[in-house]
Amino acid sequence: MLAQVTHILPITSIRRERLLPVAGRVSVRKGQKVSATDVIAEVSLTPEHMLLDVARGLGLPAREADRNLHCQAGDQVAEGDVLAGPVGFTKRVIRASKNGRVIVAGEGQILLELEGPPLELKAGMPGSIADLVGDRGAIIETNGALIQGVWGNGHIDFGLMHVLAKSPEDELKADQLDVSLRGSVVMGGKCIDPQVLKLGAELPLRGLVLGSLDAPLMPYAAKVRYPVFSTDGIGQQPMNNAAFKLLSTNERREVAINAEMWDRFTGKRPEVIIPLPATGNIGLPRETVDFLPGQKVLVTRAPYAGQLGVLQVIRPGLSLLPNGIKAQAGEIQLENGDNVVVPLVNLEVLV
Amino acid sequence: MTTSMVDAESLLSIDVGGINTRVALFDVVDGRYRYLGSGSAATTVYAPYFDIGEGIRAALDRLQMATGRVLVGNDERLIIPARDDGSGVDTLVATMSAGPPLNVVVLGLLEQVSLESARRLATTTYARVIETISLNDRRKPEQRIDTLLRLRPDLVLAAGGTDRGASQSVMKLLESIGLASYLLPEEQRPEVLFAGNQALLEDIDASLGKVVRVHYAPNLRPALDAEQLGAAQVRLSDIYRSVRSHKVSGVEELDAWAGGGLLPTAAAFGRVIRFLGEVYDSTKAVMGIDVGASATTIASVFNSELTLSVFPQYGLGQSVARLLEYTSLEAISRWMYQDVPADYLRDYLYQKSAYPASIPVTPEELDIEQALARQVMQMAIRRAASGYPAKSKRYGSSLLPWFEPIVASGSVLTRAPNLGQSMLMLLDGIQPTGVTTIVLDQSHITPALGAAAAINPVLAVQVLETGTLQNLGTVVSLIGKARFGSPVLRARMVYEDGNETPMEVKQGSIVVLPLPAGQSARLHLTPLQRFDVGMGGAGRGGGLRVVGGALGVVVDARGRPLRVPDDPARRRELIHRWRQTLGG
Numbered sequence: 001m002l003a004q005v006t007h008i009l010p011i012t013s014i015r016r017e018r019l020l021p022v023a024g025r026v027s028v029r030k031g032q033k034v035s036a037t038d039v040i041a042e043v044s045l046t047p048e049h050m051l052l053d054v055a056r057g058l059g060l061p062a063r064e065a066d067r068n069l070h071c072q073a074g075d076q077v078a079e080g081d082v083l084a085g086p087v088g089f090t091k092r093v094i095r096a097s098k099n100g101r102v103i104v105a106g107e108g109q110i111l112l113e114l115e116g117p118p119l120e121l122k123a124g125m126p127g128s129i130a131d132l133v134g135d136r137g138a139i140i141e142t143n144g145a146l147i148q149g150v151w152g153n154g155h156i157d158f159g160l161m162h163v164l165a166k167s168p169e170d171e172l173k174a175d176q177l178d179v180s181l182r183g184s185v186v187m188g189g190k191c192i193d194p195q196v197l198k199l200g201a202e203l204p205l206r207g208l209v210l211g212s213l214d215a216p217l218m219p220y221a222a223k224v225r226y227p228v229f230s231t232d233g234i235g236q237q238p239m240n241n242a243a244f245k246l247l248s249t250n251e252r253r254e255v256a257i258n259a260e261m262w263d264r265f266t267g268k269r270p271e272v273i274i275p276l277p278a279t280g281n282i283g284l285p286r287e288t289v290d291f292l293p294g295q296k297v298l299v300t301r302a303p304y305a306g307q308l309g310v311l312q313v314i315r316p317g318l319s320l321l322p323n324g325i326k327a328q329a330g331e332i333q334l335e336n337g338d339n340v341v342v343p344l345v346n347l348e349v350l351v
Numbered sequence: 352m353t354t355s356m357v358d359a360e361s362l363l364s365i366d367v368g369g370i371n372t373r374v375a376l377f378d379v380v381d382g383r384y385r386y387l388g389s390g391s392a393a394t395t396v397y398a399p400y401f402d403i404g405e406g407i408r409a410a411l412d413r414l415q416m417a418t419g420r421v422l423v424g425n426d427e428r429l430i431i432p433a434r435d436d437g438s439g440v441d442t443l444v445a446t447m448s449a450g451p452p453l454n455v456v457v458l459g460l461l462e463q464v465s466l467e468s469a470r471r472l473a474t475t476t477y478a479r480v481i482e483t484i485s486l487n488d489r490r491k492p493e494q495r496i497d498t499l500l501r502l503r504p505d506l507v508l509a510a511g512g513t514d515r516g517a518s519q520s521v522m523k524l525l526e527s528i529g530l531a532s533y534l535l536p537e538e539q540r541p542e543v544l545f546a547g548n549q550a551l552l553e554d555i556d557a558s559l560g561k562v563v564r565v566h567y568a569p570n571l572r573p574a575l576d577a578e579q580l581g582a583a584q585v586r587l588s589d590i591y592r593s594v595r596s597h598k599v600s601g602v603e604e605l606d607a608w609a610g611g612g613l614l615p616t617a618a619a620f621g622r623v624i625r626f627l628g629e630v631y632d633s634t635k636a637v638m639g640i641d642v643g644a645s646a647t648t649i650a651s652v653f654n655s656e657l658t659l660s661v662f663p664q665y666g667l668g669q670s671v672a673r674l675l676e677y678t679s680l681e682a683i684s685r686w687m688y689q690d691v692p693a694d695y696l697r698d699y700l701y702q703k704s705a706y707p708a709s710i711p712v713t714p715e716e717l718d719i720e721q722a723l724a725r726q727v728m729q730m731a732i733r734r735a736a737s738g739y740p741a742k743s744k745r746y747g748s749s750l751l752p753w754f755e756p757i758v759a760s761g762s763v764l765t766r767a768p769n770l771g772q773s774m775l776m777l778l779d780g781i782q783p784t785g786v787t788t789i790v791l792d793q794s795h796i797t798p799a800l801g802a803a804a805a806i807n808p809v810l811a812v813q814v815l816e817t818g819t820l821q822n823l824g825t826v827v828s829l830i831g832k833a834r835f836g837s838p839v840l841r842a843r844m845v846y847e848d849g850n851e852t853p854m855e856v857k858q859g860s861i862v863v864l865p866l867p868a869g870q871s872a873r874l875h876l877t878p879l880q881r882f883d884v885g886m887g888g889a890g891r892g893g894g895l896r897v898v899g900g901a902l903g904v905v906v907d908a909r910g911r912p913l914r915v916p917d918d919p920a921r922r923r924e925l926i927h928r929w930r931q932t933l934g935g
Contacts, residue, residue, distance in 0.1 A: 022536050047497075053495040252743060265396070267398030324714075
């Protein structure tokens with residue numbers, strides 16, 4: 001049976017394709033070193049437009065208005081440029097009210113694309129450009145620790161990580177955040193106080209790595225400009241032990257957080273990358289695996305949600321669960337030594 | 352009809368669902384078509400596979416193991432047609448619901464006329480209306496263009512203008528679609544379905560047709576007081592297939608296997624419900640409800656006319672966390688028999704959304720899952736019922752019309768620990784009226800039969816007749832007002848062997864009369880306190896022949912609409928009692 005995979009790895013080769021949604025301008029070259037926040041490509045994705053009714057403005061039929069046009073598709077125009085006219089005794093003209101580019105000119109109308117801020121595609125991780133992908137983006141590679149999560153607020157940044165959680169169950173409190181943490185990435189446990197997010201913005205922090213974020217805090221997290229990342233999702237669950245151990249042992253290292261939302265259709269997933277030097281040939285992690293005994297697994301649902309274990313046996317046929325449902329299941333030895341039965345669909349394989 | 356009258360052909364169905372890909376095999380056994388078995392595997396439309404083929408292959412492996420029939424050759428290709436050695440299949444049908452819903456912009460002239468019809472058309476497939484454009488739209492054309500560029504819709508559903516009616520205003524509205532599309536990269540331009548004033552087709556072809564792919568369907572509103580969605584629905588299914596083929600790897604190949612007939616699962620589900628209406632009794636209304644991960648679908652047939660409503664926003668998969676945009680935690684928890692804190696319920700929604708394939712393990716989480724199923728059924732039915740013909744609403748607009756039978760489908764219903772829990776979810780979620788049979792599609796084959804009906808109707812009829820669908824039982828739903836616990840019905844069931852079971856039914860209760868599947872009995876009903884028991888009006892009684900099912904005959908005297916007590920403890924106790932009545 002195909003298994004869901006999550007990467008929580010102390011050292012691995014990491015390779016990510018970062019692409020613009022449409023063709024644009026790629027601003028990096030092959031072999032170039034980049035940091036997580038470097039812009040690697042940009043495009044004017046959703047420019048504003050202005051439709052000028054030239055015929056009406058000049059008081060002429062469309063065909064006659066077209067004869068008075070002074071621009072054509074593709075022309076760059078500046079604010080105040082005369083686009084059509086003058087006509088009549090009053091020398092009526094049509095001027096560009098902003099800088100922009102003519103998209104369509106004809107049939108008595110001009111469609112202008114106005115200059116606006118471009119969409120900037122950030123590298124999302126530190127590394128080197130392994131390859132360029134046409135005019136869409138690039139492939140970035142690095143070595144380091146990789147921790148994939150469940151939820152992110154869409155922001156990207158990097159900084160020195162301070163570990164404030166003493167255990168996976170800890171709650172990050174507002175009074176733990178002080179000015180000494182300014183410009184750093186903070187690793188806490190669960191977060192249930194909106195004041196934490198507010199203080200994080202005031203300092204400001206460059207990232208917040210959490211075990212979980214309480215659901216009512218999601219709107220606050222969406223508003224802050226620094227990345228908020230959770231390893232185990234929305235709620236009040238503790239951080240899974242694998243992520244906690246790995247993050248804790250990398251205190252005071254520079255970490256990059258790409259807190260993009262998990263999207264199964266595109267493959268994007270929030271993740272923390274800690275660049276580390278690697279010796280020898282460390283391959284890319286496997287993305288697809290079948291369930292097999294001996295695998296390290298993370299349980300995703302109650303009553304063992306967030307607990308790690310080892311898959312001992314895949315039970316044949318269907319197993320009866322405590323609530324009466326029958327499902328294909330495996331026997332898991334949890335870290336505390338307990339042996340439990342968990343449906344395979346409630347497991348993620350850690351590779 | 353026996354299969355000797357037709358060319359007997361084996362049939363393989365493939366349904367690529369939001370969570371699971373299911374394949375099922377049908378063939379002739381003893382002169383009749385039968386369902387032979389199925390296999391399922393995780394759908395692989397998502398990362399890291401990005402190709403539905405992997406999941407199909409894994410499901411086929413399981414089907415081969417279950418049936419012993421070789422379906423895939425050494426060259427890793429499906430064996431079509433069947434060979435003399437018994438390997439392979441003759442025909443293949445395919446359905447699909449996986450993937451995000453289509454992002455749709457609806458365009459029409461008048462809010463309550465063409466725009467409303469276009470919106471209704473959008474609800475007949477896996478689509479989410481993200482923007483509307485109409486005459487009432489006060490935005491400047493460039494603002495509309497910018498909105499379209501930002502939203503990048505998959506599809507524009509355009510209606511407007513009765514035939515030989517308004518034309519200039521329709522063309523004016525379409526102008527912004529054309530301009531916005533022109534500004535988009537070619538591969539990101541939306542498809543357009545125009546189902547408005549038919550006099551405009553040439554003009555649209557000459558203008559909009561130069562920029563985007565325009566599909567045409569007969570006018571949704573040929574006259575102000577007439578609506579026709581049927582032909583446009585078929586075109587919409589074609590567009591769904593086309594968009595999916597462009598965006599999801601493996602769909603084009605699946606469609607080719609199915610002879611270009613890949614259908615949205617909801618459309619195939621609707622087709623089998625309409626088919627049931629035609630085959631059995633066209634005077635009765637038939638309902639199908641599918642509570643899936645991708646969407647909740649309601650298919651209702653009145654006088655052979657299908658009303659199909661697909662609600663991706665009420666799916667129980669990845670989108671489940673967004674349910675709180677449409678309902679409240681309180682509304683969900685009022686269906687639960689266990690005391691679960693609101694925080695826990697909310698966290699459940701987010702965890703389920705993060706891990707949509709996961710299933711409940713604890714009794715509390717099963718209770719939450721089943722409460723969610725009830726709530727989405729309620730919301731979907733309320734929305735779907737707003738489009739039902741006025742004549743069908745014999746019990747008033749707040750109650751469901753009388754449907755017979757009701758066919759239910761969906762993993763949340765079929766994986767319940769016992770059929771009593773499935774039945775109670777359906778009674779609470781649907782709240783049927785009159786006397787009806789409730790049937791459960793435990794093998795998830797209704798979409799397959801709907802897709803097969805177009806090419807082999809005999810197969811669909813014969814498989815339906817073989818009892819592949821699980822008859823849960825006959826339900827008698829009482830309508831009326833009375834004090835809780837007061838008698839509202841006297842009933843007597845006379846079995847085939849002459850034995851009789853008399854009983855008195857009290858308001859607020861559910862009563863089960865055992866009647867094994869395949870057996871029939873005569874049920875005599877004498878309503879009290881002017882209750883309507885489906886015998887032709889308030890206070891009217893009589894006798895009827897009833898057929899047994901897994902749960903026999905179920906009398907639901909809890910009232911319609913079903914109101915549960917406000918007091919949480921009392922409510923939970925009552926729900927627990929109803930569960931116990933139906934088997935715990």
